[in-house]
Amino acid sequence: MKTMPMVWGLRMRHRLARGATHLTLIVFGVVFLAPLVWMVSTSLKPDTQLIAFPPQWIPRPAIWRNYYDAWVPNNFSVYLKNTLTITILTVVGQTISASMAAYGFARLRFPGRDVLFGVVLGTMMMPGVVTLVPRYLLFLRLGWVDTFLPLIIPYFFGGSYLYIFLLRQFFRSIPSDLSDAAKIDGCSEFGIFRRIVLPLSKPAMTTVLIFSFVGSWNDFTEPLIYLNTESKRTLTLALRDFIVVSQHLTQYQYLMAVSVITILPIIVLFFFGQSYFIRGVTMTGIKG
Amino acid sequence: MRDDGRGRSPARRMGVDGMKLHGMSRATLNEALTGYLFILPWLLGFVVFVFGPLLAGLYYSFTDYAIGSPPVWIGIENYLTVTRDALVGKSLFNTFYYAAIAVPIGIMASLAVAMLLNSGIRGLSVYRTACYIPSIVPTIASVALMMWILHGRFGLINQLLEMVGIIGPGWLTDPKWTKVSLIIWALWTSGGTTMVILLAGLQGIPAGLYEVAEIDGANPWNKFRFVTVPMLSPTIFFCLVMAVIGSFQIFAPALILGSLSADTYWVPSGGPLDSLLFMVLYVYQNGFYFFKMGYASALAWVLFVIVMILTLMQFLLARRWVYYEYEAL
Numbered sequence: 254m255k256t257m258p259m260v261w262g263l264r265m266r267h268r269l270a271r272g273a274t275h276l277t278l279i280v281f282g283v284v285f286l287a288p289l290v291w292m293v294s295t296s297l298k299p300d301t302q303l304i305a306f307p308p309q310w311i312p313r314p315a316i317w318r319n320y321y322d323a324w325v326p327n328n329f330s331v332y333l334k335n336t337l338t339i340t341i342l343t344v345v346g347q348t349i350s351a352s353m354a355a356y357g358f359a360r361l362r363f364p365g366r367d368v369l370f371g372v373v374l375g376t377m378m379m380p381g382v383v384t385l386v387p388r389y390l391l392f393l394r395l396g397w398v399d400t401f402l403p404l405i406i407p408y409f410f411g412g413s414y415l416y417i418f419l420l421r422q423f424f425r426s427i428p429s430d431l432s433d434a435a436k437i438d439g440c441s442e443f444g445i446f447r448r449i450v451l452p453l454s455k456p457a458m459t460t461v462l463i464f465s466f467v468g469s470w471n472d473f474t475e476p477l478i479y480l481n482t483e484s485k486r487t488l489t490l491a492l493r494d495f496i497v498v499s500q501h502l503t504q505y506q507y508l509m510a511v512s513v514i515t516i517l518p519i520i521v522l523f524f525f526g527q528s529y530f531i532r533g534v535t536m537t538g539i540k541g
Numbered sequence: 542m543r544d545d546g547r548g549r550s551p552a553r554r555m556g557v558d559g560m561k562l563h564g565m566s567r568a569t570l571n572e573a574l575t576g577y578l579f580i581l582p583w584l585l586g587f588v589v590f591v592f593g594p595l596l597a598g599l600y601y602s603f604t605d606y607a608i609g610s611p612p613v614w615i616g617i618e619n620y621l622t623v624t625r626d627a628l629v630g631k632s633l634f635n636t637f638y639y640a641a642i643a644v645p646i647g648i649m650a651s652l653a654v655a656m657l658l659n660s661g662i663r664g665l666s667v668y669r670t671a672c673y674i675p676s677i678v679p680t681i682a683s684v685a686l687m688m689w690i691l692h693g694r695f696g697l698i699n700q701l702l703e704m705v706g707i708i709g710p711g712w713l714t715d716p717k718w719t720k721v722s723l724i725i726w727a728l729w730t731s732g733g734t735t736m737v738i739l740l741a742g743l744q745g746i747p748a749g750l751y752e753v754a755e756i757d758g759a760n761p762w763n764k765f766r767f768v769t770v771p772m773l774s775p776t777i778f779f780c781l782v783m784a785v786i787g788s789f790q791i792f793a794p795a796l797i798l799g800s801l802s803a804d805t806y807w808v809p810s811g812g813p814l815d816s817l818l819f820m821v822l823y824v825y826q827n828g829f830y831f832f833k834m835g836y837a838s839a840l841a842w843v844l845f846v847i848v849m850i851l852t853l854m855q856f857l858l859a860r861r862w863v864y865y866e867y868e869a870l
Contacts, residue, residue, distance in 0.1 A: 271660075274657050274660055277657055278654070278658070278662070278668045281654055281668070281671075281672060282667070282671035285671050285672050285674070285675055285729065286674070288675075288686055288729070291686075291689075291690060291697055292686050303695070304695040306700055307700065307704055308697055308700045350586065353579045354579065354580045354582065354583035356579050357577075357578075357580040358580065361572055361573075361575055361576035362569070362572055362573065362576065363573035363574075363576035363577055366576065369580065369584070376587070376591060378782070378786055379595075379845070380790050380844060380845055381790065382792075382824055382841050382844060382845070383595060383598055383842060383844070384590075384594040384595055384598060385828070385841065386598060386601065386824070386828045386834055386837050386841060387595070387597040387601065387838070388590060388594045389828070389829075390601075391593070391594060393608075407586060407590045409586075410582045410583065410585050410586025410587075410590065411583035411587060411590075411591075417583065442572070442575045443575075467677055471677075471678075471679035473793045474792060478829065489679055489680075492679075492682060492685060493681055493797060496685050496688065496797060497797075505689050508689070509686070512681075512685045515682050516679060516682050519677050519678065520674070523674065523677060527666075527670065530673070531669070534734055534737045538737075538738030538776055538780065
């Protein structure tokens, strides 16, 4: 049996392997990012280059006015305002209610605590569709349909249970010596929560803040069901209307422009808080 | 009596100080009450917005309920209709087809990429960012993008194919290809998240284990099979469970892509030949387009039970292949 030629030494093989790895990863990276690049590229194209063949990646010239033409006549500023309102209120409610519940589950003892937390876990795996219709009927009876209320109020009462789970994990890791010392000094449980646990939990709380922002900003199904009046729509709803309309007019540059604007805040948030995104996703998976 | 400023607990009011009430000391009782207070918002929300609607939905599923008139009890009629409804079979087929393909491919591909990233190369966060960003893009925006890229005549994909002489299919108009397009979209938007989770799991595997395996003469495949897979199995299991649950809830892309082929814009149709009719979409159709709330509730519960059974099966199977470190002790 022939031995391997000395040329393919160990170091060489390692370099090849590393090169192949990089190549594969570059391909993946390009494939994943290319659609987004195409989106921006399309948004800046004049009509003539839209369906040019072969495909042009860099529009010449770049029509920045497309953004104005897509946004202003179609009233998107109103939708932006709506989305911001709903999202900010949702984030506030979510953070407060989730952190309170997590604190209770993490650091206080009360009968039925573990059973109730089991309920939290179980609900996390429940498909949302099974409460879709009854919740709508509930809000219908309350007269809250076609208002922002169904999109905000539930988040003040727990909202997305994933955050309760995450925060509880984190709160548990804070040494009890700190709260014991505070208790001896006469601090109430709520005081401990406010003055010791929360300040120590800034990374985890920021993660919850960011994720609930993204979750609310990107939400489609709930606004779809509850917001009927055109002026109350959120960006995601408006985008959907735009899709349906533009498909028949093939004015894709405007559709892409509006899509880019919708994505932009999220991307910006990501670049400022990248570590929070990664940490949040990781915490979910590892503790799961 | 001294007032300690904490209000009058039952023990206090009874004039008992430091003695036990129902076997609990006053401090424990206080802690319990505080605990309930902290979880009160959640508890209220759970009862009103989750548990209540869950039960209400069950009730409605046994009724004929059109908005505007009160629900009429019809027993198991809705469930019988479910068994006879051809569209239910179609939507179950679509949903299972999609889940059965998207989930395994997604996890395997994400794992492969995660392992590549874990091999100690530079620029890890750049690659990771590139794969993750599509995950945080709003669904509607990514659907709009997909519509444009997969456009039958002018989309990027078909143009690229044309450049090498292949006539691309109607990705979103041909019933044979619609689900494939959706699977591609799903891999693009959720692959990143899965990959990040798996990468974190890989990074948590002690390097010492690999070294020991090498000393024992393990080749790369052995290392993968006997170190990586067992140590990563809890993470893989988690990704699997969440992926299955998620894939059964697919809605927005199906709704939007489906309505494109309808004659009027706003009809939530199920796509060409109902090829994109997924379970959640069918529930939505019945509840919010046909306003058959009772039937929609029955459909939702059928889906709920199916997902629960699948999740349970996964948990039971997990005993066979998921390895938790403390079991070795």
